[in-house]
Amino acid sequence: MSTLATSELIPNHHGSPMTDSSPSATWSGRFDEPVSELVKRYTASIPFDWRLARFDIQGSLAHARMLRHVGILSAEDLAAIEKGLAFIQAEIDAGRFEWQLDQEDIHFNIERRLSQPDLAGEAGKRLHTGRSRNDQVATDIRLWLRDVIDRLQILLANARRALLDQAERHADTVMPGFTHLQAAQPVTFGHHLMAWQEMLARDTERLADCRRRANRLPLGAAALAGTSFAIDREFVMRELGFEGLCENSLDAVSDRDFAIEFLAAGALIMTHLSRMSEEMVLWMTPRFGFIDLPDRFCTGSSIMPQKKNPDVPELMRGKTGRMNGHLVALLTLMKGQPLAYNKDNQEDKEPLFDAADTLLDSLTLFAELVPGIRVQAEAMRRAAVEGFATATDLADYLVRKGLPFREAHEAVARAVRAAEGKGCDLSDLDLEALRAFSPLIGADVYQVLTLEGSLSARDHRGGTAPTQVRAAIARVRQSLG
Numbered sequence: 001m002s003t004l005a006t007s008e009l010i011p012n013h014h015g016s017p018m019t020d021s022s023p024s025a026t027w028s029g030r031f032d033e034p035v036s037e038l039v040k041r042y043t044a045s046i047p048f049d050w051r052l053a054r055f056d057i058q059g060s061l062a063h064a065r066m067l068r069h070v071g072i073l074s075a076e077d078l079a080a081i082e083k084g085l086a087f088i089q090a091e092i093d094a095g096r097f098e099w100q101l102d103q104e105d106i107h108f109n110i111e112r113r114l115s116q117p118d119l120a121g122e123a124g125k126r127l128h129t130g131r132s133r134n135d136q137v138a139t140d141i142r143l144w145l146r147d148v149i150d151r152l153q154i155l156l157a158n159a160r161r162a163l164l165d166q167a168e169r170h171a172d173t174v175m176p177g178f179t180h181l182q183a184a185q186p187v188t189f190g191h192h193l194m195a196w197q198e199m200l201a202r203d204t205e206r207l208a209d210c211r212r213r214a215n216r217l218p219l220g221a222a223a224l225a226g227t228s229f230a231i232d233r234e235f236v237m238r239e240l241g242f243e244g245l246c247e248n249s250l251d252a253v254s255d256r257d258f259a260i261e262f263l264a265a266g267a268l269i270m271t272h273l274s275r276m277s278e279e280m281v282l283w284m285t286p287r288f289g290f291i292d293l294p295d296r297f298c299t300g301s302s303i304m305p306q307k308k309n310p311d312v313p314e315l316m317r318g319k320t321g322r323m324n325g326h327l328v329a330l331l332t333l334m335k336g337q338p339l340a341y342n343k344d345n346q347e348d349k350e351p352l353f354d355a356a357d358t359l360l361d362s363l364t365l366f367a368e369l370v371p372g373i374r375v376q377a378e379a380m381r382r383a384a385v386e387g388f389a390t391a392t393d394l395a396d397y398l399v400r401k402g403l404p405f406r407e408a409h410e411a412v413a414r415a416v417r418a419a420e421g422k423g424c425d426l427s428d429l430d431l432e433a434l435r436a437f438s439p440l441i442g443a444d445v446y447q448v449l450t451l452e453g454s455l456s457a458r459d460h461r462g463g464t465a466p467t468q469v470r471a472a473i474a475r476v477r478q479s480l481g
């Protein structure tokens, strides 16, 4: 699945339209000898940072308008730049833009094209007044990241809505809740899905928080110290919809902590999706038999005709590894860097891009997967019964009759052993048999030994009683709007 509309149109470094036969590099005036082909390839970022094109153009437009606003650019120059950048965007969208390895990165590629005589010419060469690629790239990444976060938030909301719908359908469906992967107490499947929903709700908050800090403008920092031109940073800030300015020029061009925060939030999203995937994989094995997933999310085996493998959740679990790797990569990238910009920072992009692709695809698929979950309610119920899931309810019952909890725990443990020996559930033991474990047990015990009795007893906010699950669903629905 393509997550960027233009990604298929734009060749990577394996594709032919990327040429390296153009004239010397933009900065070559100071140098005596050209760089080797390997150095050129090693230092270039255009094979991947072409993905910033839309944001680079957006940033350049805002910068140019500001330069006009403060009187540094003429109206004619601005008009030529605006027209030229629009033309370049169209070329890129159509897959006609000629990316040049010689031009090193997205910033030089676009500036070079803009400055050609058939586009803005001289005016294009004036665009870089009062800025540097250092504040330019920091701006581009922040704009790109903001856009990614906004798209992820939509997908997170979709996923949460899908969970709410399934939870509503299964607010009464009993399953065993597990601790240590051993049947512990009955819960409803709806309650379980609402636990997943809570994880994603916090992920939503984390991304919103990350967005606030990413949404500040570096432009104006120029190379590292600011610029001698009388620029208007607030103008650019408003133009680009940033909520604030990066307050220190050295910090503005160098730190990528906002990107690290994003990767940390992303790693948590994937960790959550991975845990949910793991449960789906488990539930789908015939040993559990709790759910089935539609064929479109599974694949068969090349040699075992009977197999239906839950590949999509397995891969979601697997892709979490690369997200964690990206987080560690950026933390490590940052830790040894002195102020201000260092070329090391060019290495921030591939982890970020891959993280975004992984998150966008995973959340899209997860939101499609959830409505497809087919619940085998009978199997869930059977597992709850076989697991003596109401043992705690019997202990609580004895406590209400006056027995200290520790003694109640002991009595019930003996009852469970007896039932296990007979191969039956606690509720299958007759009153006489039960009273052997405690004379406090009366005929009313059977109400607490049923799964439904156990569920409805947990009737407080956050509990698994079906009424509480429905109330939780309603609260989240309202907050999602």
Ligand code: ARG
Pocket (backbone or CB within 6 Å): 045, 049, 105, 106, 133, 134, 137, 341, 343, 345, 346, 347
């Ligand atoms: N391609 C560079 C990057 O991604 C852009 C900034 C280059 N700045 C420099 N001073 N070499 O970081």
